[in-house]
Amino acid sequence: MTDLDRTHCERLDAHDELAPLRDRFVVPDGVTYLVGNSLGAMLKDVPERLHRTVTEEWAQGLVGSWNAAGWFDKPLTVGDRLAPLVGAGPGQLVVGDSTSVNLFKVAGSALRLRPQRSVVIAESGSFPTDLYMLQGLVGWTGQHRLELTDSAGPSLDDLLSDDVAAVVLSHVDYRTGELLDMPSITRRVHDAGALMIWDLCHSVGALDIDLPGSEVDFAIGCTYKYLNGGPGSPAFAYVAPGLQDDAVQPLSGWHGHAAPFAFTTDYEPAEGISRFRTSTPHILSYTPLEVSLDMFEQLDMSAVRGKSQALSELFITLVEQECAGFDLSLVSPREAARRGSQVSLRHPRAYQVVRALMDHGVHGDFRAPDVMRFGFTPLYLRFVDVWDAVAALREVFAGGEWQSQPEPSVTAVT
Numbered sequence: 557m558t559d560l561d562r563t564h565c566e567r568l569d570a571h572d573e574l575a576p577l578r579d580r581f582v583v584p585d586g587v588t589y590l591v592g593n594s595l596g597a598m599l600k601d602v603p604e605r606l607h608r609t610v611t612e613e614w615a616q617g618l619v620g621s622w623n624a625a626g627w628f629d630k631p632l633t634v635g636d637r638l639a640p641l642v643g644a645g646p647g648q649l650v651v652g653d654s655t656s657v658n659l660f661k662v663a664g665s666a667l668r669l670r671p672q673r674s675v676v677i678a679e680s681g682s683f684p685t686d687l688y689m690l691q692g693l694v695g696w697t698g699q700h701r702l703e704l705t706d707s708a709g710p711s712l713d714d715l716l717s718d719d720v721a722a723v724v725l726s727h728v729d730y731r732t733g734e735l736l737d738m739p740s741i742t743r744r745v746h747d748a749g750a751l752m753i754w755d756l757c758h759s760v761g762a763l764d765i766d767l768p769g770s771e772v773d774f775a776i777g778c779t780y781k782y783l784n785g786g787p788g789s790p791a792f793a794y795v796a797p798g799l800q801d802d803a804v805q806p807l808s809g810w811h812g813h814a815a816p817f818a819f820t821t822d823y824e825p826a827e828g829i830s831r832f833r834t835s836t837p838h839i840l841s842y843t844p845l846e847v848s849l850d851m852f853e854q855l856d857m858s859a860v861r862g863k864s865q866a867l868s869e870l871f872i873t874l875v876e877q878e879c880a881g882f883d884l885s886l887v888s889p890r891e892a893a894r895r896g897s898q899v900s901l902r903h904p905r906a907y908q909v910v911r912a913l914m915d916h917g918v919h920g921d922f923r924a925p926d927v928m929r930f931g932f933t934p935l936y937l938r939f940v941d942v943w944d945a946v947a948a949l950r951e952v953f954a955g956g957e958w959q960s961q962p963e964p965s966v967t968a969v970t
């Protein structure tokens with residue numbers, strides 16, 4: 557194969573049917589933004605829509621907007637709009653709170669649905685908040701314990717038994733970008749009589765997902781990465797329709813009550829997905845997400861996934877072509893079908909390399925101890941961006957630019 561060049565990437569852009577979407581986003585000049593897997597870029601319509609929310613709905617509508625502007629039911633109405641992105645239907649998703657809080661709710665429900673069982677399984681390499689929330693939950697009940705799978709063993713099959721209540725896994729691993737086989741894992745978990753909870757933070761908005769088709773019990777995820785909902789935008793929880801009548805979640809706030817405005821003394825869960833609400837939704841945080849859903853409603857997710865795979869495949873090929881001999885290794889699976897929408901590379905001085913890339917306008921991120929992550933959001937990235945990022949990476953190594961960068965900090969956002 558002859559070497560690929562920038563002209564080749566320009567040709568790919570010229571034939572890309574999703575290319576016009578980039579114009580709907582603010583992408584700062586001189587920036588190649590490969591961190592959409594952490595915080596998505598802003599859609600241009602967001603300031604105007606936020607302005608409307610505050611000046612019309614809040615300033616003019618005042619408290620009446622809880623009804624007139626549909627504020628009270630946002631967790632449900634926005635949930636119904638987000639549902640198709642995970643293959644779900646109306647009444648199956650609620651949007652609100654954070655991913656961590658939603659994990660506590662659905663995992664707590666799962667434990668109640670399997671009262672004779674005492675084990676929750678997760679993966680040792682999970683995004684830490686998932687492990688911390690599960691540690692908190694099992695510590696709180698005092699009757700459960702958390703067991704962890706690990707790439708060095710034990711495996712999921714080693715741990716599955718008739719004492720397992722629930723299994724919590726990330727659909728796409730935040731560090732490696734590995735995509736797990738949702739249908740087959742869910743089936744194995746069900747065969748053991750346990751419930752399956754998927755964390756979709758790194759897949760929703762970038763991949764074709766079919767929760768009902770995979771018979772998933774619960775799922776959670778954030779909306780600030782590939783869904784571009786903005787910093788701290790509300791997360792979501794999916795609960796399979798067949799479980800909703802029996803699932804009771806531990807954070808029993810008034811918005812999940814059957815009659816919130818009856819102001820009774822005792823908690824009585826609402827019917828259906830509404831019982832997974834807790835309390836007053838963060839209304840201003842829904843607006844940017846709704847702008848993003850306006851766009852997603854027009855998209856074919858298989859085309860989005862196709863471009864995402866093409867971008868990440870191009871990145872890996874170009875790194876192999878341009879950066880051989882620089883002590884880089886691929887952390888993500890080489891096979892596109894087993895990757896999410898990110899590529900992770902390992903280098904002993906990964907933090908310094910990421911910092912040096914910033915000087916070239918290339919934004920990637922770092923995950924301790926030695927991983928660089930590059931997210932490929934198909935909605936606003938071009939194939940030439942991939943070329944430019946790899947060209948900058950080559951320069952960072954060729955010129956030894958990373959050597960003058962500082963050491964990582966454990967408290968700063970990296």
Ligand SMILES: Cc1ncc(COP(=O)(O)O)c(C=O)c1O
Binds near residue numbers: 655685
């Ligand atoms: C897999 C996964 N779960 C959860 C979270 C974060 O949860 P929260 O939105 O509650 O901070 C992240 C954040 O990057 C994540 O990658």
